[in-house]
Amino acid sequence: MGVRVRDLAPDDRALVREALIHCGAFTDEEVRVALDMVEAGLAGDYSLLAVETDGDLRGYACFGRAHLTVSSWYLYWICIHPQAQGLGLGRMLQERVEDRVRKLGGDRLILETSGRPDYERARRFYREAGFVEVGRIPEFYRPGDDCLVCCKVLSAGDG
Amino acid sequence: MGVRVRDLAPDDRALVREALIHCGAFTDEEVRVALDMVEAGLAGDYSLLAVETDGDLRGYACFGRAHLTVSSWYLYWICIHPQAQGLGLGRMLQERVEDRVRKLGGDRLILETSGRPDYERARRFYREAGFVEVGRIPEFYRPGDDCLVCCKVLSAGDG
Secondary structure (H helix, E strand, C coil): CCEEEEECCHHHHHHHHHHHHHCCCCCHHHHHHHHHHHHHHHCCCCEEEEEEECCEEEEEEEEEECCCCCCEEEEEEEEECHHHCCCCHHHHHHHHHHHHHHHCCCCEEEEEEECCHHHHHHHHHHHHCCCEEEEEEEEEEECCEEEEEEEEECCCCCC | CCEEEEECCHHHHHHHHHHHHHCCCCCHHHHHHHHHHHHHHHCCCCEEEEEEECCEEEEEEEEEECCCCCCEEEEEEEEECHHHCCCCHHHHHHHHHHHHHHHCCCCEEEEEEECCHHHHHHHHHHHHCCCEEEEEEEEEEECCEEEEEEEEECCCCCC
16 A cells, blocks of 8 residues: 655545545534635645545645744644545654644644544544643533643654 | 723724734734734624724724534634723623624633733633633743633623
8 A cells, every 4th residue: 555645735625525524523514614724725824734545535634833823733634534544544644744843843733622422533543642631611512512622742853 | 981882893993903002912923913803803704892982992802703613702802902901991892792792692702811920910801701711732822821721601691
């Protein structure tokens, strides 16, 4: 299996959309917001990385510098197509995001995720990557659905 | 003293800019981002309220619905001109923001502020308004400058 991480390109739009819809983690509104951010990213507002196997796009990540900070970045989305989950592509993408952030002068990565039981897999993914929960906004998304704020300090020796 | 809270208007731009620059709390970059958000707000992306005394603009607030949530809102900026501080205008503005958010279907307000010692006055303002610290991102803004995440649940009986 030839795996490659590269910058996302305008031609990837359709496959990104398919991955978002079929990965099962996102509501219609979340897919719409994610696609809006892909457009904004292609226009230069966010950074976008794609992962492909044997030339086929399998997932992507969207991240960007946090305004008004010296060196904090947000990781907004990581999405892997359901047919390509379990292969370690998400981990590879997350590590390459961290490399890119470091290269651009960032030294910490912040993300927000849901406290719902069905997000446990995502939370474990981030915990194992070294993210630490630094906040919890009660019922942020909707009743019973907290927002967890997680942070990872990117030491120079990582990656 | 005739005090009035009203929607911010395009003609208020210059006085908003003056209030931001002279209130002393904001860096050049913060003023620029705040003004960008005023422009976006005037274009409909955020909500903006102004407070005036005897017809003169004295401060403003910028707030908006949190994407991907049912009823959470962010309070992005409250700024009172230094010559008008200590008169309770900030409190009045914050309460009117809460009224507006409730009217638009919101039931909680989230804000981020600095953990720096010179922000203690701002933090006290929010604590006294009923905001509770729900997170702290270490060194988010810069070394030694944490981000505090604060939340207030807007009960129907408030205001």
